[in-house]
Amino acid sequence: MSSAVWLRSRGLRALPVLFASVLVACTPRPSAPPPPPAPTAPTAPSERALPPVPPSAPPPTPEKLSDIERDAVLFTQWRAGHAADVEAFESFLTYEKVADVVPTYQLLRSASMWKECKAEPFEIPPSAMWPMVRDVLLLVRELRDQDVLSSVEVVSAYRDPRLNRCAGGAPGSSHQQFAIDIAPLDAETGRRLCAFWRQQGKGWNMGVSRYPTGRIHIDRTGYRTWGASHKRGSSYCLQE
């Protein structure tokens, strides 16, 4: 019996048992340890530094900021070959009541460099990471509920260790647990996001950064911020 059929036959009441057993059965990958409890000191940022954009640089074009290729149509084709796994992932999100926060096709987008890295356009995180997926989605929902963010397009999320290395991620990149990069925000939204991070980010164990392209990174693996130099001091959240 496939896991999807088993899921349907057992119903949602069986889900806690199922996922508990999945979590026990799946040994976490060595490169993806469980998240730290609640680091309070600024820690090293987790992704490669990119060169800063000069103040006079023109804003990036929208085509570079969102991901128009990895859309719902491409995802429909991809999921045909991963039907049972996608269904199990979505069942978990439904059980956790976070299935409506971000469309699945965005939530499963791998690295933006998936083609260069000969990876797949979408990737399902290992089940051991699903609680982190839930936790990030709860934060996104809170950001919406507080009118910090209105619309969110996730352009990159989980990356397995090989893809993370190829895409230039640091060995400890939070994308190997689960993190999201979202399409750039306008300046006012960026200010609201920083204000949220300063006032409430610690309680959410929230990491936030903005890359020179304007892309925003959000995770829940530690209360920290960084910017173009990959150091705390370069964070746009500390420059206001």
Ligand SMILES: [Zn+2]
């Ligand atoms: Zn990121």
